[in-house]
Amino acid sequence: MTTTAGDRDGAATASSDRLVPTPRTILGPYFTLGMHVRPTLQPAGHQVPITVSGRVLNALGEPVMMTMVETSQPEGWTRYFTGLDGAYVITTVKPQATPGRAPHLLLLVMSGNFMIRPAVTCLYFPDEDNDTDELLQQLSPEQRATMLARRTDIGYEFDIHLAGDSETTFLGWPGLLDDEE
Amino acid sequence: MRAYTEPWWVQLPEGFSTPEFDTEIWTPRKPLVIVPSRLIDSSAPVYGYGTPGPTDNDLLSQHDGVPMGEHITVHGRVTDSWGRPVRDMLVEIWQANAAGKYVHDHDPTPKPHDPHFTGAGRTLTNAHGEYTFKTIKPGAYPWWRDPEAWRAQHIHFGLTGRGLTERYVTQMQFPGDPLLSRDPVVSTIPDAKARERLVAELDWEAAIPGITVGYRFDIVLGGVHATPAEH
Ligand SMILES: [Fe+2]
Numbered sequence: 001m002t003t004t005a006g007d008r009d010g011a012a013t014a015s016s017d018r019l020v021p022t023p024r025t026i027l028g029p030y031f032t033l034g035m036h037v038r039p040t041l042q043p044a045g046h047q048v049p050i051t052v053s054g055r056v057l058n059a060l061g062e063p064v065m066m067t068m069v070e071t072s073q074p075e076g077w078t079r080y081f082t083g084l085d086g087a088y089v090i091t092t093v094k095p096q097a098t099p100g101r102a103p104h105l106l107l108l109v110m111s112g113n114f115m116i117r118p119a120v121t122c123l124y125f126p127d128e129d130n131d132t133d134e135l136l137q138q139l140s141p142e143q144r145a146t147m148l149a150r151r152t153d154i155g156y157e158f159d160i161h162l163a164g165d166s167e168t169t170f171l172g173w174p175g176l177l178d179d180e181e
Numbered sequence: 182m183r184a185y186t187e188p189w190w191v192q193l194p195e196g197f198s199t200p201e202f203d204t205e206i207w208t209p210r211k212p213l214v215i216v217p218s219r220l221i222d223s224s225a226p227v228y229g230y231g232t233p234g235p236t237d238n239d240l241l242s243q244h245d246g247v248p249m250g251e252h253i254t255v256h257g258r259v260t261d262s263w264g265r266p267v268r269d270m271l272v273e274i275w276q277a278n279a280a281g282k283y284v285h286d287h288d289p290t291p292k293p294h295d296p297h298f299t300g301a302g303r304t305l306t307n308a309h310g311e312y313t314f315k316t317i318k319p320g321a322y323p324w325w326r327d328p329e330a331w332r333a334q335h336i337h338f339g340l341t342g343r344g345l346t347e348r349y350v351t352q353m354q355f356p357g358d359p360l361l362s363r364d365p366v367v368s369t370i371p372d373a374k375a376r377e378r379l380v381a382e383l384d385w386e387a388a389i390p391g392i393t394v395g396y397r398f399d400i401v402l403g404g405v406h407a408t409p410a411e412h
Contacts, residue, residue, distance in 0.1 A: 018262045021403025022378050023370045025352045028337060029325065030285040034275025034301045035339045059206040066287075072345040106221060108345050114207045117404075118348050120221060135220045143214065163210055171221055172213035173346075176404050 024116040029066055031112055032081050040091035041076045047093040051155035052123065055086040056109060059164030063087070066112035069160070071105040071123070074098065094125070102133040109160050119170040123158050124148050135171075143169040221346060233271070238304035240316035248298035250279025250317035254387045255336065255353065257398040259310045266310025267402060271341040274314060276300045281320030290322050315393060321360050333360035333367065335379075338400065353398040354380045 027035075043049045052071075056064040063086020070079045073095035080088045095103040103125055108118035124130050124147050136144050146168045149156040161168045236242060241252055255274075259267045277283050277300060282292035284299050302314050316336070324330040333354055340349040354361060361367055361376075370376045378401075387395030 017264070019260065019264050019401045020375070020378065021262055021401045022349075022351050022399075023375045024350055024403075025337075025366055025369075025379070027339070027350055028366070029287050030275060030283045031337065031339065031350075033283060033285050033299075034273045034303075034337060036301060037303075059210075062206075064207065070345055070348075077345055101220075106345060108348060110348070110350070111207060116350065118346075119209055120346060122221070135216055138216060139214065163206055163208055167209060167211050170209050170211070170213055172215045173218040173221055174215060175218075176213070176215070 026114065026116055027066075027068065027110060027112040029112055031066075031068065035068065035079070038079050038081070039076070040078050041073075041093050043093045047075065050092060050094050052090040052092070052105070052149060052158055053155065054088060054149075054158040054160060056082050056088065056111070056160045056162060057086060057164075058162055059167075061164070064111050064162060068108075068110045068112070068118075070108040070118070072108075073105050097128070100132070100134040102130040102136070103128050104133070104135075107158075107160075109162070111162065119162065119168075120172070121160075121168050121170050122147055125156065126151050139169065222344065233303040233305055238302050238312070238314045240298065240300065240302045240314065242315075243299055244297040246297040248278070248317050249295050250298075250320075252315070252393045253318050254313065254315055254389060254393040254395045255381065255398060256311065256313040256384070256387050256395070257381075257400060259306050259312065259340065259400045259402065261402050266306070266308070267342065267347075268306050268308050268310055269343065270306040270310070270312075270347075272304050272306060272312045273339040273341070274302045274316075274336050275339075276316065276336040277319040277322055279317050279320050281322035283322075288322075289325055292320075292322070313387075318355065318394075321358075324365050327365070330365045331360045331363045333358045333364040335364075335366075340400070340402070347402070349400070349402050351400060352379060353396075355396070356380050356383060 056067045058064050065082055065084050065086055067082040069088040071077060071090055071092060075093055075095060078090050078092050080090060082088050095105060097103050105123040107121050107123050110118040122135060126148055130136055149158040241248060259270050261267055278295040278298045280292040282288060282290050282294055284294060298317060302316065304312050306312050319334050319336060321334050322332050324332055336353045338351050338353060367376055367379065381396040381398040384395040384397035387397060
């Protein structure tokens with residue numbers, strides 16, 4: 001995977017020797033200068049091109065600008081930044097289903113001014129069989145509803161509610177915060 | 182749990198807060214739904230597109246002329262919290278020019294641009310988790326929300342691993358910078374020891390004699406890998 005065994009000075013050998021993580025900071029207002037590459041996914045073979053568009057909204061339903069929206073799927077990744085209107089457009093291909101999982105996009109959203117880590121969710125498609133998805137089965141119907149895109153004439157629509165009554169369900173994993181206590 | 186890891190947002194300390202910096206409406210409030218790591222694994226090759234070119238890490242040579250300012254070499258090693266190097270990590274940096282001005286439409290600072298400096302660099306960590314950039318020491322700049330607060334000299338780092346969930350954003354500060362205590366972003370980190378981990382160290386071994394001053398900035402990724410056994 002991404003790491004090899006520690007082989008240099010400072011490498012820890014036991015969990016009691018865990019290194020203290022570098023603090024996370026915000027992206028700030030100028031991150032599009034450095035994280036400027038915006039990959040999209042183009043269809044290959046039988047892959048179906050799709051667009052997913054929507055807005056990033058705050059608790060008052062106002063657009064959130066300067067926000068990074070990224071997706072990951074078995075076929076690759078995409079990145080987009082919202083402007084003043086809070087809108088994003090993901091150009092990608094329909095993800096394939098995998099054992100136990102309905103087709104979905106892993107979606108990361110990180111607003112430039114307030115967040116020090118991305119909020120992570122999964123986006124599901126209304127025209128797929130989502131009933132047997134292992135992740136969705138762990139969620140309440142209300143939580144599931146916030147992760148389902150809408151079909152439109154031109155693709156799919158998915159608003160990301162960072163906060164408020166319709167807040168999107170955001171996901172974590174064991175150990176996410178463990179070494180940042 | 183410290184405030185700044187709770188878990189997405191920053192809360193500004195007293196004295197830096199402004200009314201519009203009301204994180205209540207901007208950041209998630211509901212508890213995270215914790216699911217097994219395998220259900221949100223994102224092992225797609227995230228750096229395949231836009232892989233950095235061989236000179237993308239030399240911000241001194243991106244234009245015809247030489248940029249203004251103190252020329253520096255910045256290098257370091259990216260590890261997880263077990264000290265294991267993280268290789269093939271996309272490291273993207275962005276920074277102000279020597280005058281404290283960004284090449285960005287939103288930068289309101291009344292300072293000059295440097296026609297020979299953009300302030301953006303990209304590279305991949307090598308097999309030892311190491312990265313290197315050549316750049317200039319950026320200028321400090323007033324914080325756009327409060328002109329009495331200053332952003333100390335810093336370089337932003339955005340790191341992307343093979344899985345998108347390894348996304349890590351931090352920034353490198355400079356040792357001995359008197360503005361560190363006036364910096365609202367650094368001040369969101371309540372623990373002094375933790376703040377020090379953002380500060381690079383002067384490193385003569387990384388310097389290019391007569392050309393650059395060297396700085397070393399090692400990055401330890403937290404909260405990314407649940408256990409060593411998962412690799
Ligand atoms: Fe900055």
